[in-house]
Amino acid sequence: MSHLNSFFAAIALMVVVPHGWAVSVPADYETIQAAINALEANPTLGDTIEVARGVYTENISFSNISLNRTITLQGEETAATFLEAKDAAVAIVTVSGATDVVVRNFTFRNGDTGVVLNNSTGVIIASNVFRLGNSSLAINSDEATVADILNNTFYDNDTAVLRGSEFSKITNNIFNNNNVAISPNTLTGAVVYNCFHNNDSDGVRGTQAPPNSDPLFVSIDLGDFHLKQGSPCINAGNGTDIIDDTSADMGAYGGDYADVFPFKVQRVVVSDASSREGNPSIDVSWSANESHRVTHTTRAGGYMLYYDSDQSGPPYEGTDALGGTFPSPIDAGNVTSYTIPDLTPPNINPAVPTISNITPASQTLNISWGAAASATGYRLYYGVNDPGENQVDVGAVTSYSLNNLSNGVTYSIAVSALYQATYYLSVTAYDNTRNSSHESAYSDEKSLVMGSENESDLSATMTGIPEPVEPFPLLPDEGCFIATAAFGYYDTPQVQLLRHFRDRYLLSHFPGRWFVKQYYTHGPKAARYIERHPEWKPAVRVALLPLIAIAWILFKASWFVQAVIVMSGVTMLGALYLRRKKWKSAPVNHAREKLL
């Protein structure tokens, strides 16, 4: 009965399991391991895990997986899908006790071991780049494992492949700059069509290996292990290339499992060519993709230019080049520079922004405003009497801090929105098959501002006063060193008055701040001297009295007292003036004596 159940279960699985279906990382599952676990738990999810371009730091395990179908772990692009070890002491990928697992199209880096294969059958490790460093092991396969190691590029590893059985096939790989390529020397079978160059020891070279010569990678520094024209590894492998149906290249970009993407275009530069061309135009240049499939002598690939105005990122849907006859993308052909001609930059008037908030700080006003429709930037106006006294272009932000203002001064502030057309551009490379799916990923995007600048009307004017935040409750501090020493204690009323005077009247302007700075620099020394010589305290108190009196009048006295004091002062000055006038006009001796 149980056999019958198993039979029906197998039939049901064959019917239900959607072979070829895929789950995606990170779209469906955050980690690769989570996707593997999900596939194991639920066969209806499919049999392929597609991993998007990016860096994945994990220790991935296919442990005891036997699902009666091949499970494929596939990177989107070999050169741009990186696997790194989370725990460097553990292999990046471990396949243990599993059957029918394919790992393809990844770049392995940053780990002690790339792949460990234990007691597993039907494993294929294909079209990967192993670049783990010269103290690391790329692939370690034990004697109980049957694996195919196909079309990988091993560069700068300690040992590229350590295998325990001749049942594991090693075909179409490139071993370059490793300490040992294939180990041990005693197992010589099943090693065919591999390219060796500049390894300290090739170990087992097997058969059909081309002579030892440079495989001519496009750019090791950039991680582009595509092959240049003239590489001895081109069309030298076993089988055919999935890309162009010619004899298989060796290395990660040949054979049945290669990804089809040319390497991303590098060093894109854009500049405004309007003055030279006489109409709005953009010069674009880039570094050539030197892959032999792009630079092919008879069937060369080329480059596509993508552009759009006022919209960053794909899809690039610009339509205005050459009066609208060159919509994006433009096939530039096999060149490394191109002029996008006769553009029509949009001419838009942005909406008027509204200031939403002004918050002060010491010598600073923090201003924020609402985003205005169509604005590509903002201009801030500020001044003491009129906002038009100063202006600053603040870019495409909705808040800004005006610094180095004067505390206690009221500033008028307004903001306007700016619009200027911005073009966003990207370049791709395609290979000689002219197949649209054989196009590289977008290059890093570049942008260029063009056309006239349109400015909105000013927002409503608002005011702000820079000032230091005053903590609650307002408490005295120990800042008045000399006065504290003279009066014995910092929270005496006299010292508090001086402190308030400092905060309110000295810190609000530059000379006052300079004086306070000098006071804080030299004051402690004077205070220590007074502490050591208390006989000076009365004298210092007397010296400080006028200042304390002024502070008291300013802070403590009622308006009536302040008025009386001011009037008394004016009266005294008037009396002095009159007395002096009489003194000058009096006869010299006797009369002056009378005046005295």
Next chain:
Amino acid sequence: MIRSPDTNHKAMFIVLFTLACSLLAMASQAKDEPTTPHWSFEFKVGKFESALDEWDTYYDKTPYQWNIGGSYKIFRPLEIGLSLGKMTTNGVGDFPLQQSMGGDVNFTLMPVNISLLYRFVFYEKQLLVPYVGGGWTRIYYRQKTGDGDKFEGSFNGHHLKAGVQLLLDSFDKKGARNLQRRMGIDNTYLFLEAQSTEAKEDAVDLGGDSLFLGLLMEY
């Protein structure tokens, strides 16, 4: 700056509760008299409610406060102690010219208390021990603003406190014996304490009410 009636009622309730507990304790009779401790050490954590009316507008209403202290027992029920506490909170300040609130202010209070404490302890191993006390307080303060200004100083004042201690030894006698033998700790109490502090200068009272939960060890 005046304490709210609610705060006073709360403190009054705690004091009355403590006294009620003391009456219960007095109802019990002394049995045996093991060794009497001379020193105590305590650690307590609680909530602080400022006496400043506008505190809530600027800071967290009841920030946490911790406190450590030690006491010497002049005789069994009467002790003199010293404690140090800290409360820190973040809030906003004033912009008086702009007549608005904002900015960042970090406010720290560090009260130092010298207290005289009377404990209603009538025999060793008494399960519940109410106590009342009070003394001199000096509150050190520090205000730091987002502009980098710093205000530091201290106010003098006084405090009153009352609470009740629960003898933990009763629940784990073996553990209590081990503590006594190995570390010399005679009694360990869990206690709940209410404290009211006043430290006022120029009508600004940096004190307030605190409710603590703490651990006290006598040795």
